[in-house]
Amino acid sequence: MRHFPAILLYLTVLTILSCKEIPIEISDPVIPESSRVVLLEELTGASCSNCPKGSAAIENILNKFDGKVAVVGIHGEFLSEPTKKSKYDFRNQKAKDLENWFQPWFGKPAASINRVPNEDNLLMTDLPDLWQAAVESELQKPHQMNILMDVKYNAQSRRLDLELAAIPLVDLNGNYNITIYLTESDIVDAQSSGSVIIEDYSHQHVLRDMLTRIDGDGLGTDLKQNVIIKRNYNYTLPEGAGGLWKPEKMEVIAMISHNAPTNKAVVQAIHSKLIK
Amino acid sequence: MITRFFLFILVLSSISISAQDKGTFSGAFETNANVFIRDSSINAINTPQYNRQIFGGEAWFNLNYSIQGFTIGARFDMFNNSNLRNPTGSFSGTGIGRWYIKKDIKNLEISAGYLYDQIGSGIIFRAFETRSLFIDNAIYGAKVKYNLSDNWNVMAFVGKQKNAFEVYTGNLKGARLEGFVNLGSEEKPVTLAPGLGFVNRTISDENMAGVADALRTYQNADRFSPNHNTYSTSVYNTLSFAGINLYTEVALKSKDIFYNPFAIKTEIVGASLGKLEQKAGSVLYGSLSYAKGKLGVTAEAKRTENFSFRIDPNQRLLRGLINYLTPLNRQNTYRLTARYSPAAQDISELAYGLDVRYKFNKNISANVNYSDITTLDGDRLFQELFTEVIYKYKRKWQLTTGIQFLTYNQEVYEMKSEVPLVKTITPYLDFLYRFTPYKALRTEFQYMETKQDFGSWMYGLAEFSMAPKWSFEISGMYNVKPKKANSKGVIEKTLYPTLGVVFFNDAQRYSLRYVKQVEGIVCSGGICRLEPAFSGFRFTMNTTF
Numbered sequence: 001m002r003h004f005p006a007i008l009l010y011l012t013v014l015t016i017l018s019c020k021e022i023p024i025e026i027s028d029p030v031i032p033e034s035s036r037v038v039l040l041e042e043l044t045g046a047s048c049s050n051c052p053k054g055s056a057a058i059e060n061i062l063n064k065f066d067g068k069v070a071v072v073g074i075h076g077e078f079l080s081e082p083t084k085k086s087k088y089d090f091r092n093q094k095a096k097d098l099e100n101w102f103q104p105w106f107g108k109p110a111a112s113i114n115r116v117p118n119e120d121n122l123l124m125t126d127l128p129d130l131w132q133a134a135v136e137s138e139l140q141k142p143h144q145m146n147i148l149m150d151v152k153y154n155a156q157s158r159r160l161d162l163e164l165a166a167i168p169l170v171d172l173n174g175n176y177n178i179t180i181y182l183t184e185s186d187i188v189d190a191q192s193s194g195s196v197i198i199e200d201y202s203h204q205h206v207l208r209d210m211l212t213r214i215d216g217d218g219l220g221t222d223l224k225q226n227v228i229i230k231r232n233y234n235y236t237l238p239e240g241a242g243g244l245w246k247p248e249k250m251e252v253i254a255m256i257s258h259n260a261p262t263n264k265a266v267v268q269a270i271h272s273k274l275i276k
Numbered sequence: 277m278i279t280r281f282f283l284f285i286l287v288l289s290s291i292s293i294s295a296q297d298k299g300t301f302s303g304a305f306e307t308n309a310n311v312f313i314r315d316s317s318i319n320a321i322n323t324p325q326y327n328r329q330i331f332g333g334e335a336w337f338n339l340n341y342s343i344q345g346f347t348i349g350a351r352f353d354m355f356n357n358s359n360l361r362n363p364t365g366s367f368s369g370t371g372i373g374r375w376y377i378k379k380d381i382k383n384l385e386i387s388a389g390y391l392y393d394q395i396g397s398g399i400i401f402r403a404f405e406t407r408s409l410f411i412d413n414a415i416y417g418a419k420v421k422y423n424l425s426d427n428w429n430v431m432a433f434v435g436k437q438k439n440a441f442e443v444y445t446g447n448l449k450g451a452r453l454e455g456f457v458n459l460g461s462e463e464k465p466v467t468l469a470p471g472l473g474f475v476n477r478t479i480s481d482e483n484m485a486g487v488a489d490a491l492r493t494y495q496n497a498d499r500f501s502p503n504h505n506t507y508s509t510s511v512y513n514t515l516s517f518a519g520i521n522l523y524t525e526v527a528l529k530s531k532d533i534f535y536n537p538f539a540i541k542t543e544i545v546g547a548s549l550g551k552l553e554q555k556a557g558s559v560l561y562g563s564l565s566y567a568k569g570k571l572g573v574t575a576e577a578k579r580t581e582n583f584s585f586r587i588d589p590n591q592r593l594l595r596g597l598i599n600y601l602t603p604l605n606r607q608n609t610y611r612l613t614a615r616y617s618p619a620a621q622d623i624s625e626l627a628y629g630l631d632v633r634y635k636f637n638k639n640i641s642a643n644v645n646y647s648d649i650t651t652l653d654g655d656r657l658f659q660e661l662f663t664e665v666i667y668k669y670k671r672k673w674q675l676t677t678g679i680q681f682l683t684y685n686q687e688v689y690e691m692k693s694e695v696p697l698v699k700t701i702t703p704y705l706d707f708l709y710r711f712t713p714y715k716a717l718r719t720e721f722q723y724m725e726t727k728q729d730f731g732s733w734m735y736g737l738a739e740f741s742m743a744p745k746w747s748f749e750i751s752g753m754y755n756v757k758p759k760k761a762n763s764k765g766v767i768e769k770t771l772y773p774t775l776g777v778v779f780f781n782d783a784q785r786y787s788l789r790y791v792k793q794v795e796g797i798v799c800s801g802g803i804c805r806l807e808p809a810f811s812g813f814r815f816t817m818n819t820t821f
Contacts, residue, residue, distance in 0.1 A: 024502060047693070057493065104364055107593075129590075130490060193548075194693065195687040197694045
């Protein structure tokens with residue numbers, strides 16, 4: 001017991017001494033000069049009450065890095081079922097398959113930035129607050145490939161013709177895949193948000209279909225600098241029943257990625273409106 | 277390092293043999309092995325185990341050795357395509373999950389390695405292991421405990437928190453002073469067991485970079501200057517007098533960075549829910565119990581405000597927890613009465629609990645339990661009234677029956693939007709009949725009436741035991757009034773059966789079950805986590821020696 005006052009004093013002093021700390025500066029994001037375009041694939045869902053937070057984070061990113069980020073909103077299976085107030089069901093088989101392709105992940109919202117693993121070695125990061133830093137990090141990496149994309153849309157036939165050209169800026173070893181997504185934005189429909197359902201929520205970047213396999217079509221192996229690789233794709237948009245499949249609200253996104261068992265990282269992405 | 281550790285064990289063992297002091301070995305082994313069988317009708321699909329791995333399991337083997345004041349121990353951990361860490365993923369890893377060494381030198385106790393301990397009830401610090409939830413928050417560091425007298429001791433520790441086979445980068449240190457005082461006489465003792473604890477968490481530079489990355493995305497209204505250090509302290513005491521026990525604990529935490537899923541974050545346009553905040557926190561907890569003769573009463577109360585305490589503020593769900601907040605509701609064991617169980621809320625919670633037990637005579641006893649949990653703003657989170665009556669007829673049979681009335685807030689506990697409070701009424705019955713001293717049949721019947729969530733359920737179980745070796749069971753959970761569509765989009769009645777056999781051999785227990793288990797969603801810290809449905813075989817084995 002004779003030690004008690006000394007120990008109590010020690011703890012008290014320790015507590016008091018602990019109060020001062022030099023604060024760290026929170027700087028604004030750095031917007032690097034780069035020709036890279038980063039792909040952000042988000043797992044989301046109409047019944048996911050936390051997902052508007054992910055959408056807000058994405059809009060912040062797009063606002064800060066205008067044109068440098070391509071976004072795909074994947075409404076797969078988990079918490080993606082329509083709410084009781086929904087008009088539409090955004091789920092489709094490609095979205096479900098892609099969501100499962102990204103396993104494992106902990107929850108929604110979650111996003112993969114250029115398919116680069118995070119510090120937990122997962123492709124999906126479930127903290128929207130950290131997505132922007134990951135985008136910045138990807139934009140600071142060397143620019144290794146240009147993609148050119150010519151988008152032709154015929155309003156009468158609703159046919160979309162794509163002509164793509166990939167131009168490696170350095171020699172790129174390994175296998176590479178090309179993946180093409182069709183997304184639709186400004187779809188007004190219900191969305192769970194916290195404890196309420198927002199009936200007139202504006203859904204952005206909703207994955208409607210893919211023109212390739214979900215894990216991409218083969219593009220080539222050991223790509224050589226300045227040796228252009230061309231690909232052509234076409235797609236006919238379904239008739240816009242019920243207010244969906246509006247070509248003026250749609251975007252086509254193409255990306256080229258590594259295709260190795262432990263490396264699926266995106267080399268470059270490109271995005272373009274169907275109707276400019 | 278591990279090699280050196282085992283060399284050390286070998287040397288120590290040699291010393292013991294030469295000293296002709298054999299010491300004491302003790303240990304335990306536990307394993308789970310699951311075979312996953314796809315069943316789309318209950319949504320048991322689309323995890324790596326169902327898609328391709330088929331098998332997943334875990335094993336833990338720990339061994340302790342005590343000799344001449346030394347205690348050493350190590351635990352082998354194996355995860356093989358395990359879904360414990362992430363229920364929708366697969367985790368594999370093998371290695372030494374824990375090692376430690378402890379030496380008693382008179383009044384001094386020194387420990388190093390992966391250590392478990394807690395301060396008070398765990399409000400400011402608890403390093404513990406819960407295998408079923410993949411929680412192993414051991415501190416990898418050193419601990420010193422000194423006995424100041426027969427009744428007083430002081431403990432201090434420094435270390436990092438374990439994260440599977442690695443450690444988190446943040447640092448933890450803490451101290452605890454505990455004692456025992458008798459203010460009364462030997463005939464009429466009035467005792468106090470006071471304690472004082474202190475914990476400091478320092479966020480690592482790597483983790484702080486993550487915090488800064490997040491804050492950089494915030495609008496000025498939500499930004500703050502983050503501190504690396506957080507200090508928490510706890511004062512607690514148990515007063516015992518004439519059958520009355522009063523435990524009180526007050527815990528305070530200095531400004532700490534934590535994720536508040538209910539805070540409104542300013543966006544460029546509009547607002548969203550959930551953001552990092554830096555605020556001080558507090559927990560007040562009290563438990564008063566009285567037991568005399570046939571009556572036992574326990575009353576509890578807890579007030580929690582901003583007490584999320586993690587090694588890294590960017591961790592969510594069950595990851596990186598430094599402390600443990602005890603839930604005040606009854607910990608139910610029957611399948612349906614345990615279906616809606618509230619997680620202790622670390623941001624805002626006001627909870628009360630009352631438990632009364634009375635033994636009328638040697639045949640009849642009764643228990644009534646009431647718990648009430650709201651936010652600090654008064655929003656209803658959980659309410660339960662649970663009754664139980666036990667009637668024993670000689671040693672021939674025993675009837676346990678009662679009813680549960682429950683209200684559960686899915687919007688908060690499961691982050692669901694615009695869903696009503698789940699209200700259930702669940703009568704249950706448990707009947708045990710002994711044919712002989714070695715053979716017995718136990719049956720359970722439960723019915724949950726509810727108009728919310730999945731709708732009403734019925735559950736039945738029959739368990740035939742042939743002591744001391746065998747036990748056989750069959751059970752079924754049936755969605756009698758379904759409200760939810762399954763993965764095929766159909767609202768249909770679904771049976772979730774279980775068939776099992778358990779074999780006992782002294783301290784060994786083996787069980788094999790065929791299981792279909794309904795899925796559920798668990799949310800915390802703004803992230804929802806799917807606990808998928810299970811379909812397949814489960815084998816478990818454990819033993820101690």
